[in-house]
Amino acid sequence: MHCNRAPAILVAVLACFTNTSSRAAECDDLIARHMVGQAMLAAQFVAVAEKAGMTPAQINGVLNTVAGSSAIEEFWITDSAGHVYLTNTGIDFTFSPDPAKQPQASAFWALLDGRDKVVVQETQKREIDDRVFKYVGVAGVDKPRIVQVGVSEKNLLCK
Numbered sequence: 001m002h003c004n005r006a007p008a009i010l011v012a013v014l015a016c017f018t019n020t021s022s023r024a025a026e027c028d029d030l031i032a033r034h035m036v037g038q039a040m041l042a043a044q045f046v047a048v049a050e051k052a053g054m055t056p057a058q059i060n061g062v063l064n065t066v067a068g069s070s071a072i073e074e075f076w077i078t079d080s081a082g083h084v085y086l087t088n089t090g091i092d093f094t095f096s097p098d099p100a101k102q103p104q105a106s107a108f109w110a111l112l113d114g115r116d117k118v119v120v121q122e123t124q125k126r127e128i129d130d131r132v133f134k135y136v137g138v139a140g141v142d143k144p145r146i147v148q149v150g151v152s153e154k155n156l157l158c159k
Helices: 008-018 021-051 056-068 105-111
Strands: 074-078 084-087 118-120 132-139 146-152
Touching: 021 056, 021 074, 021 118, 021 132, 021 146, 056 074, 056 084, 105 118, 105 132, 105 146
Parallel strands: none
Antiparallel strands: 074 084, 074 146, 118 132, 132 146
16 A cells, blocks of 8 residues: 555554654554544444344455455454454454463453453564554454454555
C-alpha cells in the first residue's frame, strides 16, 4: 500500500514516526486507539449479523471486503472456546490460554475469561509465521469471544 492511498488518519499518524521516540510512542498509542475502535465496531457488527441470521460465510465475505479496502488486514473472531470461526484469513486457529504454547496469542485469552475487555499488543512477530503485526482485541458484546483486528508492519510504516 502506498502512503498516498492510506486513510488520511493513518497518513497523519504515521508522519509523526519520523520525530522523537516519545512522539513515536504517542503515535503508536493513537494507532492502537483507532484499532480498538475498529475491533469494537467489528464486535458490534458480528453480534448484529448473527442475530439477523447471516451465515459465517456471509460474515466472512464482509470481513474480506473491509480488509481489502482498509489498513486493517486481518479479523480473527472466535467462539467461546477460543476457536476462530470468523476470519478473512482462511487460517484455522484456536487461541490457547497457555503462554508456553502461544507466547503472542495467549494474551488475548483474557478477553474470553472476562479478565479484560480490551487487549492492545505491541507490534511483534506472530507465532504462526513470523510476520510482524500489531494486534488489538476486544471482548464480544453478545457472548464470550475474542474479536481481534491485525495490521502488518507494511501498513504501520510509510516508506
